[in-house]
Amino acid sequence: MKNLLETGVHFGHQTRKWNPKMAPYVFTARNGIHIIDLQKTVQKAKEAYDALKKLTSEGKKVLFVGTKKQARGAIEREALRSNMFFINNRWPGGLLTNWNTVKKSIARLKKLEAMEADNSFEKEVKTKKEVLTLRRELEKLRKTLGGIKDMATIPEIMFVIDPKKEEIAVKEARKLGLKIFAVVDTNCDPELIDYPIPGNDDAIRAISLFLETMSNAVIEGTGGVVEQPRFSEDLDSEALALEYQGEYDESGKFIMDEDADSKKSKAEEPAITTIEVDQNE
Structure with a gap:
C-alpha cells in the first residue's frame, strides 16, 4: 500500500470537476479533492490484467494511447516492451474509422x-x-x-490513459467494437470503458505504474517472461485519509495540503514498479 500511495494513484481531481458515475470508486474527499479507493483500483486492475492476458494469448493486438505530456514516454516504452503499438502525440482523426x-x-x-x-x-x-x-x-x-507503422490491420484492443482527453479515440474504438481498457480518473465516464481502472491519470509515476502493469499482462499473454516486481494487493482503504497529504498537478509535481508545513516535488520518474496481480486467486 505504501508504494501505491507514494505514486499518487489515489489522488483524483477536484470535487467540482468529478463525474458522478465515478462515485463507486471514490473513497472520500478532502480539501476539495476526491480520494480514489485503492481497494477498488486493485480489484479492477486485476480484472483488467486477467482479461488483457487472456485476449493477447488469443493473438489479439493492443494499441496503447496516451497523448498527454506526462504519458508519452511511458506509452512508447511499454508498448515497445510488450511488442505492441502506440499513439503518444496527436490522435489522427479517423485512424480506426478511416x-x-x-x-x-x-x-x-x-x-x-x-x-x-x-x-x-x-x-x-x-x-x-x-x-x-x-x-x-x-x-x-x-x-x-x-x-x-508496423500495424497491418486494426487492433482488437485499446488501452487508454485519460479517456476524457482521448475522447475521439474512444469513440472510434467503441464504434468498431474494440475492447477498451483505460485508467479512469474521477472526471471520467467509466461506462464508456469495458475495463475501467480507477486511478490518477495525471501523475507521471501513477501513469507509469499502470502502463508497466498492463504491459506485463500483454507479455505474459504472449508467452513472455515478466522480470519486474509488483505491488502487494494487501491494501487498507481505512488508512488512506491519514496518508493523504496533497495532490499531483499535471506536471507530476506533488502539491501539499494547505495545512501542511512543507512542500516537496515528485516530478521525477520512479524506478519501474507495478501493481500486484495474484494469478493464483
Whole structure:
C-alpha cells in the first residue's frame, strides 16, 4: 500500500470537476479533492490484467494511447516492451474509422524512411529546398504514425490513459467494437470503458505504474517472461485519509495540503514498479 500511495494513484481531481458515475470508486474527499479507493483500483486492475492476458494469448493486438505530456514516454516504452503499438502525440482523426486512408500515410512513411536509409532524397528531388520539405514530411509522419507503422490491420484492443482527453479515440474504438481498457480518473465516464481502472491519470509515476502493469499482462499473454516486481494487493482503504497529504498537478509535481508545513516535488520518474496481480486467486 505504501508504494501505491507514494505514486499518487489515489489522488483524483477536484470535487467540482468529478463525474458522478465515478462515485463507486471514490473513497472520500478532502480539501476539495476526491480520494480514489485503492481497494477498488486493485480489484479492477486485476480484472483488467486477467482479461488483457487472456485476449493477447488469443493473438489479439493492443494499441496503447496516451497523448498527454506526462504519458508519452511511458506509452512508447511499454508498448515497445510488450511488442505492441502506440499513439503518444496527436490522435489522427479517423485512424480506426478511416483505416484505409491511414494505411496510405503509413506506406508513405515507410517509403520516406527507406529513402533516408539509402540516402536517396537527393536522387528523387532536384533542390535542397525539396529535400528539406521531404525530411520535414518524414519527421511529421514519424511523430504521428511511428508507433503504428508496423500495424497491418486494426487492433482488437485499446488501452487508454485519460479517456476524457482521448475522447475521439474512444469513440472510434467503441464504434468498431474494440475492447477498451483505460485508467479512469474521477472526471471520467467509466461506462464508456469495458475495463475501467480507477486511478490518477495525471501523475507521471501513477501513469507509469499502470502502463508497466498492463504491459506485463500483454507479455505474459504472449508467452513472455515478466522480470519486474509488483505491488502487494494487501491494501487498507481505512488508512488512506491519514496518508493523504496533497495532490499531483499535471506536471507530476506533488502539491501539499494547505495545512501542511512543507512542500516537496515528485516530478521525477520512479524506478519501474507495478501493481500486484495474484494469478493464483
